[in-house]
Every structure is written in C-alpha cells, then in structure tokens.
Amino acid sequence: MNTQATPSPQFYLTAPAVCPYLPGELERKVFTHLVGPRAAEMNDLLTQGGFRRSQNIAYRPACEACRACVSVRILAHDFQPARSMRRVQAANSDIVSTLGPAQPSTEQFSLFRRYLDHRHQRGGMSDMSALDYAIMVEDTHVNTRVIEYRRRMPGAGIGEAPKGELLGVALTDLMSDGLSMVYSFFDPDLEKHSLGTYMILDHISRTRSLGLPHVYLGYWVNGSPKMGYKTRFQPQEHLTARGWELYDALPEA
Template identity: 80%
Template sequence: MNTQATPSPQFYLTAPAACPYLSGEMERKVFTHLVGPRAGEMNDLLTQGGFRRSQNIAYRPACEGCRACVSVRILAGEFSLSRNMRRVLSENDDLVGTMSAAQPTTEQFVLFRKYLDDRHQRGGMSDMSALDYAIMVEDTHVNTRLIEYRKRVPGAGIGDQPKGELIAVALTDLMSDGVSMVYSFFNPALERRSLGTFMILDHILRTQQLGLPHVYLGYWVKGSAKMNYKTRYQPQEHLTPRGWERYAEDGSEA
C-alpha cells in the first residue's frame, strides 16, 4: 500500500492593486502554480472552483470587502440560439475554425497587436511584445489549444487546408467537463461580424459536439459595463457561496 502523501498546491496572495474594472476599488488575488503531471487535473478542479488560468498560474479574486467578480459558465447542453445569435452565425458562415496545438505564429501576433492597439491601449497587456505573446500561448502544462478562424478559400475541396485571411484566434483549455475560454482576439475593423459573440457561440457548439456540459467564460463583474455581455448566454450558472447556481438574465437566481 502506497502511503506517500500527495503534494498539495501552495497558494499565495498578491499585494493590493487598483482594480481594472471598478473605479476606486482595490483588487487582490490568490494564486497557485499549475505545473507537473497533475496540472491538468488541478486546472479542472480549480476552474470548477472559480479560478482562471493565465500561463502556468491559476488565480481567483480575493478582494477585501468586494465580491463583484463572479465565475460564469454556460450550460452548453441546454443552450439555444436567439434570433440575433443566429444572425451572427450567418454573418460569419464564410469562416472556418481550425483547432491545433498551442503554438504562436507571427501572423497571430500581428492580429493580436492590432486588437490590443484598438481595444486595450491603456490596459495591462498594451505593451506586450512578440515574446510576451509566445509565452502567453506556450506556457501551459494543461490541455490547451488554439483555434484559428480564417476566411474560407473559394473552391477549396474537402480535406484541403488552404490558408485564408486570419480573422480571429481563441486560446482555449480542454477540460473534463467542457472548455474554458482563456483569451480571444480578432480583427477590430470587422465590427459588423460581432466576432467576440461568434467565438463564444462556436465554443458552445463545439462543447455540444463533445457531449460536455460547460463553457467557462471567466468572471462577470457586476457594475462593469464591458462585462455585461457575459450574461446574454442563457442558461448559465454563477458560482455563489452556495455553489454553482442558475442565473437569470434579469439578475435573479433561477
């Protein structure tokens, strides 16, 4: 009988810093390292417990006196498309999403910089270099994939893989109970396509095809206008002190 103790993760607390979502608030995070042969299993457990992954770090908010950040996951098996969501899928039916290993390319980085320069000029990621981007993609010990969304090449046959224009990219973790959308970016000039919405819908459809229940969207921040979009994908669950509970779009627990 093996009596050797299983190593437990060590957790750490960051120093207070200005909250990037709510003016006047300070944020702190609790975090641990995701390394070693059990990293994938640990990532599953921590994500289900409200953590997010960034490179080889799993973290969650640990702010004093504020509980605005709430973990959100879509119930993929029960999800149905709204009329507007069908329109978004139709608008992007000329795109092909290809999943591959988490390997960065120059083409991806050019699109990433275009996205940051348009959407996040003053954010914490605004000065990321090509090396920083490569680390963001490659520094993972879990089952991480990249999905590239490209324009379909006219006349391409079944099995052909010609490379059309790169429109959007998603960095995604595959988990035992679904997928976790780690980070996504797209060509900001193509606003009419609603590419952010399209990628979430594509992940929901992929999760349904896998027969898995959840798409993890990260944190919804109550009071932050730029996070309001996350509550549109119903039905969904929010992680509360009582565990995962259904959340209605009107703000009530379903």
C-alpha cells in the first residue's frame, strides 16, 4: 500500500467488522493517510468533513445500512455550563492542566493501562503495550499536543508547573478552527470527580482563549449509552447530509 504523499489523498475501504457500539451491526470505514507537508491542512479539512484521526490515518464510518455515527462539535463561544458542570468545575478547582508536545511517558502509560483495565477490558485497545501507546502519541504529522491534568501540590505558586500525581491525559489536535479531542483517559478511581467532563470543559476554555469556534468530540453514536455524554455540551452542531446543523437537545439542569 502506497503511503507517500500525493497531490490528492487516496482513500481506501475496510472490510466489514463487528461494530463496537451497536450489537448486531457491522462497521466499515473509509480512510486515508495523513502524511507529507499538507498533512495538517488535510487533517483540518477532513475533520471538518466528519473524519477522525488515529495516528497518521484519517477515517470515517462508511457502513452500508447504518448512519448512527454522527460527528459532533461544540460551539465554544456560545457554550454555557449547566449547573452540574459548574459543580464539576468547583470539585476539581485544584487541578491544573498543562499543554505540552506529543511525547509519551512511563507515567502516562501507567495511567493509560489502569484506565483500559478498568473501563475497556474487551475493547480494541485492551492489549496495547508501552510501544503501542508511544506510537499512538508520537505517530502524527499534524499539530498534536498532550494535555496533562495534575492536582496542584500545596505550596505551589501561581504559574508554577504542577508536580502532583497525574490524573488525566488528553491527546489533542490543534486545528485552524478549534481543538479536536483525539483520545483522553483519566484515573478510574476518581470516577465521582467526573474528570472526563472536566477535561472537555477545559478544552472549551482553551478553545475560547485561542479565539477559535469549535471543540470536536468525535462521533456521537445514536443508541449507544456510553456515547450519550457528548450531547450534554450545548450548543453543538452535528454533521448531517446538509452540512453542520445545530442540534436541538433538552437543556441540562
């Protein structure tokens, strides 16, 4: 298979496989390689067109009989946190997030393994090694960053890098129109702290500070309970056959 950069991307179609989200369904994906000097530009265009990135691959569902996977992006400047989200922010006010280069660490991998072993024991990533994790982080030709979430240690001054225990990590692409959350994980023992929600709220804040409009959350899968959290962040747009359209959802208290 040719992975060299070409003037126009070449697209490929995967064979049918068992859908990881909806029982009894088969999934197929169309994908292309993100390589070469135009990789960042192509990643922007494809993400805006409903693709997701995994390492140097951009993909989107191409299922024959199902359209349950819907691309979601939050309108960062219009977002107002619900009361429950403000409680999450208050409960995690001692957490500091730090943006850095796309470099893996042993500490990150240890947390990643704990997260997988607790929440995704039978998922497609369940047998990932330290090398696999390093490749997931480093194998990128686009503007990718790692955001670490740590609890600020007592006595740390304003502006000082936090030295506390690593609680969460987000692998994030910086795009021309916002941030795309490629993958995130957190300490499974702190489930009551809603760190997943907190990390999305942090991305919204970062996107606003950059003066950019969108936070891309990937796919919301209609009918999959574990994807339901994505529709809580309003207002948001869903990619339809007519383009990006405002998603009308009941407000959350």
